[in-house]
Amino acid sequence: MQTSIQLCKFMGIPIRLHFTFLFIFFAIIFSFANWDQTGTRIPLGLGGLELSPVIRYSLSAIAAVLFFFTLLLHEMAHSFVAMRFGTKIHSITLFFFGGLAMMEDIPKSPDKEWRIAIAGPLMSLALGGLFFLIYLGLKALDPTNYRSVAILVLTIGLFNGALAVFNLLPAFPMDGGRILRALLAKRMSFLKATKRAALIGKLFAFALVIMGFSRDPFTFILTGKWSSNLWLPLLAIFLFMAATEEERATATFALLDGIKVENVMRTERATVPEDITLSELVNAMLADKTTEYAVVDARGDLKGFVTLDAVKKIPNDQRYFLHVSDVMIPYDGPRDALLSDAPASEALKRMLRDRKSILAVIEEAGGGLIGIITKKDLSIYIEMLRGGVRVQ
Ligand SMILES: [Zn+2]
Structure with a gap:
């Protein structure tokens, strides 16, 4: 608002x-x-x-x-x-x-x-x-x-x-x-x-x-x-x-001191194709137990992001013919992307500042998509750090 x-x-x-x-x-x-x-x-x-x-x-x-x-x-x-x-x-x-x-x-x-x-x-x-x-x-x-x-x-x-x-x-x-x-x-x-x-x-x-x-x-x-x-x-x-x-x-x-984006990012269950319907997307969410995806085209290029919030706004009967590309938030370039060796605190800072729940992790050369970092994954990670859980 x-x-x-x-x-x-x-x-x-x-x-x-x-x-x-x-x-x-x-x-x-x-x-x-x-x-x-x-x-x-x-x-x-x-x-x-x-x-x-x-x-x-x-x-x-x-x-x-x-x-x-x-x-x-x-x-x-x-x-x-x-x-x-x-x-x-x-x-x-x-x-x-x-x-x-x-x-x-x-x-x-x-x-x-x-x-x-x-x-x-x-x-x-x-x-x-x-x-x-x-x-x-x-x-x-x-x-x-x-x-x-x-x-x-x-x-x-x-x-x-x-x-x-x-x-x-x-x-x-x-x-x-x-x-x-x-x-x-x-x-x-x-x-x-x-x-x-x-x-x-x-x-x-x-x-x-x-x-x-x-x-x-x-x-x-x-x-x-x-x-x-x-x-x-x-x-x-x-x-x-x-x-x-x-x-x-x-x-x-x-x-988050010393933790990098690559420690928190996710490479599996990270993307959905732009041309699937919303009902297919819902099935993917249920199967993957996740609420955010990066959206990619047929070549695997990053096009945007889609979240459960976007789906919620669409009535059930319309989810059969609307596609992910109709409701996705378009990829906004550097503001939406981080390199894998960037500090994880930078991801949190951007999510709080821009009120985003997902960011893309891209490779330095070429800018290809490697994975995603979500607010939920980040907060689980912080929860674990708070509990003294660290990579041994
Ligand atoms: Zn002042």
Whole structure:
């Protein structure tokens, strides 16, 4: 399902908007227009000002757009540093929580990783400082006429300051978690560093729960009063889950260390001809106990892939006259193929990134099909590695 749309391209990077971003966009407009500042030390909304609805909502829309741009600049800062290290940026997506820069092959070198991770918060901090200076300037100029604009500028400044602080929290998936892991990885293995960083993140999440139920420092900064804040325990649950996920994913990739595609690939029960009917395909699946095949033509050349999912969409009576070539996913060249001596982790990475359940294994000279590697076979292999089963 398509959950995000491409907005534009910036420095060659596609900028995408996730549909959840729309909620936060309108939430910002509404809350900025109506947030009543009475009782807070720092004005964060136009609620207390006498303004016409047109001006009130126009300013709020500007605030939301500025929010969007500063978030984008945060992600661009990560991307810019990563690109300087030669990493390709797939896209930048803005969604409910913030942004995410999708990078191809994040450098495994700790020195590069922490620099990429810290660039975002540094950008937000700089933007926060810049907006705060503009606010001071406006305040000095004329406190009454510029009040609403000053509040807008101050709010964006504070938002960026908060974004920087929040992202420096030492927990996954915050930038701070990655910086922490990279600094630890200078002295230990990547897996061990991930485990240690995840543990620190979980302890931090635990501290947030306690703060949330008793004394929240964030509320104190805004209002000058100590109180509880039940958003913090919610955030803690999110951080706890992210730490667990990061640990699990890293452990899986570490297990595959030294394993090659040829160890996991399958050369038998790997292909079906393109001209058989779907009912013949179903029989092959039942006989072979497999749900994915590479599709080949009469000469044995790779034409595409066919999976059980494709068959499921076709009603039973149509399976007698439709052919494999009618429902197969066409072969997409290098994106769909790996060499047999490539690392197995590369296969897993591509399957996760492109949501594929099967890839072709081809020979280096000529590109002929040798076999297939499927997600199911890979997960069985990982399961065995996890159980300490290795070739003796
Ligand atoms: Zn970031």
